[in-house]
Amino acid sequence: MGVRPAHEGILRRQSARESAARTYARALPIVPVRARGLTIEGADGRRYLDCLSGAGTLALGHNHPVVLEAIRKVLDSGAPLHVLDLATPVKDAFITELFRTLPPGLARHARVQFCGPTGTDAVEAALKLVRAATGRTGVLAFTGAYHGMTAGSLEASGGAFDVRVTRLPYPQDYRCPFGVGGERGAELAARWTESVLDDPKSGVRPPAGMILEPVQGEGGVIPAPDAWMRRMRQITADRRIPLIADEVQTGVGRTGAFWAVEHSGVTPDVMVLSKAIGGSLPLAVIVYRDDLDVWEPGAHAGTFRGNQLAMAAGTATLAYVRTNGLADRAATLGAHLLDQLRRLARDIPYMGDVRGWGLMIGIEMVDPEGECRSSEPGWVGLGEGGWEDHGGGGDVPGSANGSVTAVPADPGRMGEPSTAASLGLHPPAQGMSTRTKAAPGPRPAAPDLAVAVQRECLRRGLIVELGGRHASVVRLLPPLTITDEQAAAVLDRLADALEAVARTHTGRTDQADQRRPSPPQQPTGPPPRHRTGAEGTR
Numbered sequence: 001m002g003v004r005p006a007h008e009g010i011l012r013r014q015s016a017r018e019s020a021a022r023t024y025a026r027a028l029p030i031v032p033v034r035a036r037g038l039t040i041e042g043a044d045g046r047r048y049l050d051c052l053s054g055a056g057t058l059a060l061g062h063n064h065p066v067v068l069e070a071i072r073k074v075l076d077s078g079a080p081l082h083v084l085d086l087a088t089p090v091k092d093a094f095i096t097e098l099f100r101t102l103p104p105g106l107a108r109h110a111r112v113q114f115c116g117p118t119g120t121d122a123v124e125a126a127l128k129l130v131r132a133a134t135g136r137t138g139v140l141a142f143t144g145a146y147h148g149m150t151a152g153s154l155e156a157s158g159g160a161f162d163v164r165v166t167r168l169p170y171p172q173d174y175r176c177p178f179g180v181g182g183e184r185g186a187e188l189a190a191r192w193t194e195s196v197l198d199d200p201k202s203g204v205r206p207p208a209g210m211i212l213e214p215v216q217g218e219g220g221v222i223p224a225p226d227a228w229m230r231r232m233r234q235i236t237a238d239r240r241i242p243l244i245a246d247e248v249q250t251g252v253g254r255t256g257a258f259w260a261v262e263h264s265g266v267t268p269d270v271m272v273l274s275k276a277i278g279g280s281l282p283l284a285v286i287v288y289r290d291d292l293d294v295w296e297p298g299a300h301a302g303t304f305r306g307n308q309l310a311m312a313a314g315t316a317t318l319a320y321v322r323t324n325g326l327a328d329r330a331a332t333l334g335a336h337l338l339d340q341l342r343r344l345a346r347d348i349p350y351m352g353d354v355r356g357w358g359l360m361i362g363i364e365m366v367d368p369e370g371e372c373r374s375s376e377p378g379w380v381g382l383g384e385g386g387w388e389d390h391g392g393g394g395d396v397p398g399s400a401n402g403s404v405t406a407v408p409a410d411p412g413r414m415g416e417p418s419t420a421a422s423l424g425l426h427p428p429a430q431g432m433s434t435r436t437k438a439a440p441g442p443r444p445a446a447p448d449l450a451v452a453v454q455r456e457c458l459r460r461g462l463i464v465e466l467g468g469r470h471a472s473v474v475r476l477l478p479p480l481t482i483t484d485e486q487a488a489a490v491l492d493r494l495a496d497a498l499e500a501v502a503r504t505h506t507g508r509t510d511q512a513d514q515r516r517p518s519p520p521q522q523p524t525g526p527p528p529r530h531r532t533g534a535e536g537t538r
């Protein structure tokens with residue numbers, strides 16, 4: 001009987017000794033021993049292309065030279081590594097670089113609070129801050145949100161129950177809660193928010209704040225429409241409600257802008273920052289308007305809020321992303337990846353939707369043989385088929401596709417005529433014919449197919465994450481330093497995995513060579529000065 005490889009023993013001991021709450025280790029049974037850039041090498045000698053990047057933490061990939069140099073400089077200097085909230089040259093440099101990157105409207109009047117070194121503690125701090133500043137307690141949050149794992153953060157997340165949070169609809173095209181998507185769906189979501197806040201019988205008291213993600217990551221990689229973001233800013237500003245932007249995963253160039261709120265031009269009152277700002281080490285802060293700074297000393301604290309190594313690594317990362325234009329590169333390369341994946345989706349029916357911004361990309365897996373849904377659960381249409389067609393197939397202004405409009409029923413007063421009018425939808429004009437028809441909607445989510453794709457990717461040396469409402473979204477979060485050649489390798493392996501699952505689960509015999517995405521055209525933008533490590537091997 002042969003001796004088992006050492007890494008198998010490590011995995012076995014992990015399973016025996018670590019908590020049942022472990023997650024990534026279940027889907028990714030590897031033992032990393034070396035890493036550089038995009039590439040991880042396991043203890044078994046295999047190399048992997050890492051498109052998980054520490055759930056978005058590694059903006060520059062693994063062990064980037066500028067990060068290592070910054071860490072070594074602090075270690076070699078003899079500076080203290082733990083200082084609570086005392087002032088240090090390292091902290092001063094970090095704050096200076098952070099403020100240099102902030103939206104100007106916030107940077108001019110900003111305060112920063114260092115939190116416990118996790119995003120969820122920063123969310124807790126933001127909620128405490130706005131409650132203290134407003135004297136109110138309630139919070140507005142959105143369906144599908146994810147803000148962390150501590151009690152207050154979970155309250156604001158999408159799966160919470162029995163909490164002090166009012167849940168509002170988050171706009172999306174593929175599974176629009178109103179069944180219309182597009183600009184009309186976003187408009188209905190905004191009007192719903194206004195109605196909840198202004199209706200004296202809504203049961204919602206004036207809240208302490210609104211918290212949102214410019215792109216819902218764990219919710220399924222769903223970018224918020226720019227116009228909707230601006231409406232949320234206007235709605236909150238008009239009612240003196242602080243707006244909190246959770247940029248824990250979207251920040252530092254990930255979405256093709258340094259901060260995702262910049263896509264819409266919105267300046268929030270509070271920004272929650274973590275992950276990439278620490279340059280791969282634990283760090284979390286909130287940045288907020290100075291007039292909200294009403295805290296007493298010690299109102300929010302944390303033993304490890306003075307992490308000097310993380311601040312040094314974070315300063316180096318922020319500066320490198322800023323000076324090398326990596327946000328712009330993420331936008332350009334991300335657009336190419338989205339285009340290639342959408343081309344692939346035309347031939348693979350279980351790729352229900354491909355979406356994202358920059359290098360934050362999601363592929364929603366669906367059951368191609370499942371029944372289409374004309375609207376999401378909880379919403380009903382005007383007609384028997386769930387949709388209303390206004391006359392002879394003609395266009396309807398404001399509809400998602402120019403032909404049909406679905407109307408959500410008031411959850412409290414099902415079917416009352418006033419519901420449609422209150423949302424800005426009206427019956428057809430006199431003389432127009434009205435007929436109903438069943439309109440195709442999204443197929444049911446297929447989490448089993450997403451798991452299969454992740455497994456096939458790993459077999460081919462590609463690490464991807466799963467997320468979304470039903471864990472049915474395959475997520476790509478590569479480092480911003482990914483090269484064109486590496487992007488082509490990622491596409492090749494992902495396409496191969498998708499086609500393998502298609503053959504296994506649907507019996508398709510696709511002509512892979514004809515449908516394989518083409519590599520990015522050179523150039524896709526200014527390449528980073530440091531090119532990441534080897535592409536890895538299967």
